[in-house]
Amino acid sequence: MRARWLITLMLTSTLSARGVAAQEAPAAASLEPDFEECTAAAAEGRKDRMEAAAARLEAAASAMEAERPADALVVRARVRSQCLIPFAPYMRKAALLEESNALLEQALQIDPRHLLARFMLGMNHYHSPTFLGRTGAAVQALEQLLADHGDRDHRVVALAYLYLGELYERQGRLSLALQTWRRGAARFPDDPALREKIGKLALEADADSIAPSRPPSAPPEDARYTLAPIVVHGSTYSVDDPRAATRLSQQEVFTLPGGTADIFQTFQTLPGVTRVAGDGGDLYVRGGDPAETPIYVDGARLFHPGRFETLTGSIFGVLDPGAMRAAHFSSGGFSARYGNALSGVVALETDRRPLERRGRANLSIASLGGTLWQPLGDRAGFWATTMLTHTGLLLKTHGRTDEYPEAPTSHQLMVGVAVEPRRGWEISASALSEADETAALVSATGYEGTFTSDAATRLVTTQVRAETPDGRGLVRLTFGASERESRFRFGVLARDREDRALDARLDGELRRERVTFRAGLEGALLDAWTDGIIPASDQLAPGSPAVHLDGETDQAHHVGGYTEVEWRALDRLAIVAGLRADELPGEDRVTFDPRLAAAYKVGDWTFRLGGGLFSQGRWRTRYVLPDGGSPAGVPRRAQHLVAGFQHDGTPALRVEGYVKRYDDYVAEAGNVVTGPPINAGYAAGVDVLVRPQAVGPLHGWLTYSYLKAELELEDGVRVPSHYDVTHSLTAVAKLSVGASELGFTARYATGRPFTPILGSQPLAPGQPPAPIYGPLHSGRHPAYFRLDGRLTQLLPFFGGGVLIAFVEALNLLDRDNVTMYTYDAAYQNRRPVPNFFGDRIFLVGVEARL
Structure with a gap:
């Protein structure tokens, strides 16, 4: 993955914006070691280690589901994106990513201001290939995140500024990209990635004034192939709408x-x-x-x-x-x-x-x-x-x-x-x-x-x-x-x-x-x-x-x-x-x-x-x-x-x-x-x-x-x-x-x-x-x-x-x-x-x- 954004989630919790300041540290301490285990297992090709960590995370999601259903859904989405996808065959990766997106959308139905759910959904779209046209959806997700949480002092917010600017750059909207990175740098003056982006784009803007304009950048080379989900409800009962779903x-x-x-x-x-x-x-x-x-x-x-x-x-x-x-x-x-x-x-x-x-x-x-x-x-x-x-x-x-x-x-x-x-x-x-x-x-x-x-x-x-x-x-x-x-x-x-x-x-x-x-x-x-x-x-x-x-x-x-x-x-x-x-x-x-x-x-x-x-x-x-x-x-x-x-x-x-x-x-x-x-x-x-x-x-x-x-x-x-x-x-x-x-x-x-x-x-x-x-x-x-x-x-x-x-x-x-x-x-x-x-x-x- 081009930017290992999932690893940065170790700095966050699986909790929604409500009460996040008081509760995110304990949640991160209890869950992040298993997510780290998934990342290490992927690097070493150890599927057995990944499966053990994923099982523990699924159990943790089940334990928190009654009191914090949106957070549990986000944990399950991360299991699919961070644990299962690296070991899945190419065609299977698409279905797993769709499952992750569906879980995140369910979490946002429960809590529309859920910080991590919105960020992960945006990044899933960010890493989709060009032909699916998901750049706009990624922009929408990160724009909504900054509208809800742009004034918070949180690492995920800083990352949202960073990646939203990259999305604007991909679309060829360079002035908007520069404006977004500057807003992020003003909010997070010690963030080196945002400062680097501002300096790099400013130099490129000077070069563009005397050279042909460049085409919008493509998504990462290792972008995943997926298709947007069609959600099919069976007898329509689930705990939040008591109507169960076949997807x-x-x-x-x-x-x-x-x-x-x-x-x-x-x-x-x-x-x-x-x-x-x-x-x-x-x-x-x-x-x-x-x-x-x-x-x-x-x-x-x-x-x-x-x-x-x-x-x-x-x-x-x-x-x-x-x-x-x-x-x-x-x-x-x-x-x-x-x-x-x-x-x-x-x-x-x-x-x-x-x-x-x-x-x-x-x-x-x-x-x-x-x-x-x-x-x-x-x-x-x-x-x-x-x-x-x-x-x-x-x-x-x-x-x-x-x-x-x-x-x-x-x-x-x-x-x-x-x-x-x-x-x-x-x-x-x-x-x-x-x-x-x-x-x-x-x-x-x-x-x-x-x-x-x-x-x-x-x-x-x-x-x-x-x-x-x-x-x-x-x-x-x-x-x-x-x-x-x-x-x-x-x-x-x-x-x-x-x-x-x-x-x-x-x-x-x-x-x-x-x-x-x-x-x-x-x-x-x-x-x-x-x-x-x-x-x-x-x-x-x-x-x-x-x-x-x-x-x-x-x-x-x-x-x-x-x-x-x-x-x-x-x-x-x-x-x-x-x-x-x-x-x-x-x-x-x-x-x-x-x-x-x-x-x-x-x-x-x-x-x-x-x-x-x-x-x-x-x-x-x-x-x-x-x-x-x-x-x-x-x-x-x-x-x-x-x-x-x-x-x-x-x-x-x-x-x-x-x-x-x-x-x-x-x-x-x-x-x-x-x-x-x-x-x-x-x-x-x-x-x-x-x-x-x-x-x-x-x-x-x-x-x-x-x-x-x-x-x-x-x-x-x-x-x-x-x-x-x-x-x-x-x-x-x-x-x-x-x-x-x-x-x-x-x-x-x-x-x-x-x-x-x-x-x-x-x-x-x-x-x-x-x-x-x-x-x-x-x-x-x-x-x-x-x-x-x-x-x-x-x-x-x-x-x-x-x-x-x-x-x-x-x-x-x-x-x-x-x-x-x-x-x-x-x-x-x-x-x-x-x-x-x-x-x-x-x-x-x-x-x-x-």
Whole structure:
């Protein structure tokens, strides 16, 4: 490391600004010998010495966590940066640095003025390579540190002056660098490094007056490769917000074997997400339908997040992970902030204001794209990302062109702009435009033909965010406009639909020493237009009974509000109580949803309990084919009870059990219903996440979900739910050696239920026969298993950039997984329909980051 700034932390404590003068010396005396041991072990290559010291530091962090949670997080961050990173393989260093950054950000959420947390975060960014564009983030962190602590007589403050000046110098802002060093020297007149910088830059300034100006300096040569984190919350409970978190990074999204760099495919590896549709990207959360887990982008609800929609859902998502700053995934018992949702919530946040110019370009066998981040002066900036996908070459090289009369294609554009008129204020806007076309040979319910889908998604959001100077108060105002167009053609089906929505919401948060208050209001106007022909029965062949739609329109609205209080009742106990009230889309009544959660922490272990009521309106946008063998109905209310425990540190472990009850079912509007009506639904299960300790260059994680889901029909009969996938298991393993990484993902799921067809019965002359169904959901699809692999190689690129080359293999074992069963026209012979990745597929690509 160019400047051994971590060693200088021996002069400081792990304590926050509050009470630092009285307490920092004892803390330094007790912890610094172990940090010194890590530094010495790195110099000597003694991993055993480092591991022993790191274990003692982790134990010390656990001991102080109840009384000083922010300090404990900083200790853990230092363990990753100072102890673990020197011994980690190159690719693993990135993940460790992200973990360190995440811990520091959590510490700053608890104490926004934490001196050491702010300094370490700035220095982590300082040492990041040029192509990541983290210089601006480092400047922001150190500027904030000096704004909070610039008048203190503390060694870390002197270092902040020193490194902030170097950052300005890197940006070519020489006068500001000189001014910063002079301010630091005035505050610390005996600091030789600051005096040296002033003298050196003054001489260079004289030389520059007669010579060409020099380019901004690059970051240290040994800068680490990393990617900004995407934070993914599982059941959202942690001791400070009693909501536990599963954390994934952008690097894991981009490099997950079999994830195809897709956010929603990556979500499939999380506990609580059931693999119902095989290779699809739709989220079936804890026994719920995808419509029960809404997707928000910058606070605005997205109608449909997928591309290449088929009769069983979408394959990929419409969002580029390179433009995503954070992704919060709640799988149950979620905050009262979210309404009109029964199973889960995905809240995605796009990038904020770019602080420096950077870009990336990517090319693969199926896509071409790029992203640009560009600052506009000192207080504004914009970003834009685009992606063109054409699967023709991919299908041709894999011999599958006969399955697709026309190769599926899509194009996507996302742009964002942000302005910070003053510190603590931000005004931002983002826009998404996506269109895709699919044409595939499909067989379903006794008919085989070409299914075509043309779809478009558009979304515009505007957000105003204001934060108090001490970081303890926040107000956010969001406006959104969204639109979804879809055209389906298959047999008798010829349906066109347009959905539009305008929504607005206001959220506020106020944090005090032990209590945090949250409240908000939201409203939405929705309308839909539907035209064409839809089947009136299970028959899909041309000439089958049909319902003709003539430009039918429908409108709905949503008005809601919430209040929530988070109370740190004891040092080890946190409680969150909330209440929502809503008039939901399609409903003419007001619902009240109380929610309660608690967390208790003992050392590295956290125990949680939560639950409440959750309501959702009957308004739906997704089309479902008539199916007499599938129970029908839309639930409008769910009761959640969630209990679990979590172990922080290594190994990381989270176990969570849940019980859900659905009721208040109604018929789904806009779809022809032929199946028996549902009266109530039940789901219970256990989700497990394990991140074991890395074994040398080998690391990874494992998730497991057990689910039992049932439906109670109106006649009192109980049958398995559509989504009753009993066991789901995902294992990810990565081997990092130098700048190379080889990874594998194994996915297993027991088969989901289906209703077998026993034969057929004739209908009117000239019409195809109707199926005769067996007992409801008495059959099971075969178990799903898929093994994927990925080889990633990082190569230095000119200008401080990096070239990322990869080869990804999907379905390595060439297993024929089944997505559904279809029949001949007489319903006498059944055959399986394979998943989208039913054959082995190889993807080759390269990405340049500058």
